[in-house]
Amino acid sequence: MAKVELKSVVKRFGDVRVVHGIDLEIADNEFIVLVGPSGCGKSTILRMVAGLESISDGEIYIGDRCVNEVDPKSRNVAMVFQNYALYPHMTVHDNMGFSLDMAKRPQKEINEKVRKAASMLELEPYLDRKPEALSGGQRQRVAMGRAIVRQPDVFLFDEPLSNLDAQLRTQMRMELKKLHMKFSTTTIYVTHDQIEAMTLADRIVILKDGLIQQVGTPVEVYEKPANVFVAQFIGNPPMNILEGTVARDQGRLGVRTKRSFFPLQEDRKNLWEGQKVLFGLRPDAIKIGDSLNRIPPEWRCTAQVELTEILGGQSLLDLVVDDEISLIAEVEGRVQMQAGSSVEVGFCFDRVVLFDPETEEALSSVAQLEGTAEGTTPERDIAHKKEIEVHTN
């Protein structure tokens, strides 16, 4: 059990900087997911915490100890690798007990701990098998068992589910979540899959090009993305990003597109009339049919249907508004519509996110300007910690 702290952590490979000064505080027992496209530095950060990569600049603390110069084996962290990295010549039992054996624990204790972990992971029938005689999911479990047996301060996961097929991935994801609820060990989990990030994380860290784009709970990064990149990376299909101009109509501040005007829910002091903005709408913030009743008339308009895709319980609609703005809506139920037909749509404009078109950063709402800031401020951390404590109790 330990908190993990990264202070201005930099990683250079030769002259190339791949991680540019990361600051991150991970609370004790927290499940943190690092997510981002390939090459964003997420695996490098994880490997620096593990001690498998040196830290070019900055400091990493595990608990109260600066581990910059500490050997991987003395950091008391356990890592689950993408390809499992099981020792092929050892049985499942020996794989899981290897770290205890290295620590010269008595054989009796090793057997006990391995058996306990194996029963938890339903691996007992396979303890005498070698990894080659196991299925992908079982190998994955052995890798997790190997990590659990050590009772480490921190669990590190490097894309552990990416080698599994879709069905097994969902199942293992849930098992991982349950394991974390059971052990409440601080966990750092790297993935490029935003669904894994959304479902597993207490807080998500979104990275791009070695820089943190946003840190927040899954709902925060979904509803209040810090910039256009986060808006489009989190969520599938991604957030619709449209162009508009700030205008005032009948006394209300809003966004004007070519032919329509959508008033904002409240006045914002940091916007001025004539200001160009990008505005983002989640596909599930666009309604049609019966759900339109909940949308005030000023947030509705007419759209042309380009394509409908039925996912099962939901449908995706490719829509065109004002003859030129295309967007994707995700609506409940199976919707079958002719291409080219017109449909009345409503925007949940209370969920709109405005971005500066040049910096692509979010334009903070009034509420945000007044204090409850985003990201890693101490207040948020404390509030969040309390939330976790409630969870675990």
Place this chain on the structure above:
Amino acid sequence: MERKLSPATIVLYVVLGILVILYLMPAYMALVTALKSPAEISLPTAWEWPSVINWSSFSEALDLLKPNLVNSLILTVCATALSTVLGSLNGYVFSKWTFRGSEIIFTLFLFGMFIPYQVILIPLFQTLRAMNLYGGLPGLILAHVVYGLPITSLIFRNFYAQIPTALIESARLDGAGFFSIYTRVVFPLSIPGFVVTSLWQFTQIWNEFLWGITLTRHSENPITVGLAQLAGGQAVSWNLPMAGSILAAIPVLLIYVFLGRYFIRGLLAGSVKG
């Protein structure tokens, strides 16, 4: 499954058959000559099967070559074991513990493979004499160990490149150090590598002649030198050197027969998702 014999296949097999006969001819000649009594050996009847099979050449040759055989066994086993183990450690470092400049050092290392025996003969002789190792088996063993390192290191480095680095990293996090990773993880996975490398080294060292004759005194000569002396007299009874060469070939043959099957085993199966 029925296969049609196309003209091309037939031509191929005929050519291969001729080559096999060509290749086995010396072996047949050696066997036939070894089994004849000295009186029966003559050029006109050289290809004929012996009228009476005479096994005594083998026991006679064995008596004459015994000291050389023993020398060669000691030399080959020691030099093969040492150069293989050292090569394995080198390969482990060059593939999994790379350091600044290790690629350059490895490249320089490989130059050693392209130096012919003859080129370093004189400096080698002088070095061994300076080290007081000239004339005996230890000196020859040392020479073969050093000379074998480039090739054994190369084979092991390429072999270890197939072992996923994550395995090493995982062992590091599990608390294993440089040597315990080697003994507990890398070495058990290296059996095919050891088989390939020791087969290669065994054959090379067993068959080597030039250093054997120049770097050891008479009593320490290896089998290749003994064989040459058997055939080097004034009136040669050809049955003896022929029987001797068959005897000399047996250890290498046996090694291939018994260790060859390890080539096929894939001991890495199951370490990572295939």
